[in-house]
Amino acid sequence: MKTVTLYTDGACSGNPGPGGWAAVLIYKDVKKELSGGEAHTTNNRMEVLAAIRGLEALNQPCKVNIYTDSSYLFNAFDKGWLFNWSKNNWKKADKKPVENQDLWEKLLSVARSHVIKWNKVKGHSDNELNNRCDELARLEIKKLRENAESASDA
Secondary structure (H helix, E strand, O other): OEEEEEEEEEEEOOOOEEEEEEEEEEEOOEEEEEEEEEEEEOHHHHHHHHHHHHHHOOOOOEEEEEEEOOHHHHHHHHOOHHHHHHHOOOEOOOOOEOOOHHHHHHHHHHHOOOEEEEEEOOOOOOOHHHHHHHHHHHHHHHHHHHHHHHHHHO
């Protein structure tokens, strides 16, 4: 089984607002950057979507070391939130519905074929690949804004 490194990040301008996600995949000497965005979303949705898109880019089962600065994403796995949510019919401890259930279900589905180790990194620090993901996600927000401006000028 191949071992792959995956860095992910999501960003949002306003919450909700335009958002971007990014993933950097590394296998041996090969690095692949992925990014995208949505016109109206939240930072948490972008964080989860980044992990989904990164895992979807893998064409075979792999050992994946995922690095994220998102406590929301990391804790869902590390603290067993996802297991409890799915066991409790997608309700949180306070009986309210889990936000972003659609993305969590998708992430669980794409993660199933891989062996994943989740790693938490400090955001906006000296981690080059985390910073690169942040930059790519923010560029997606900038593109969305520019497209919206040019559409309103037309």
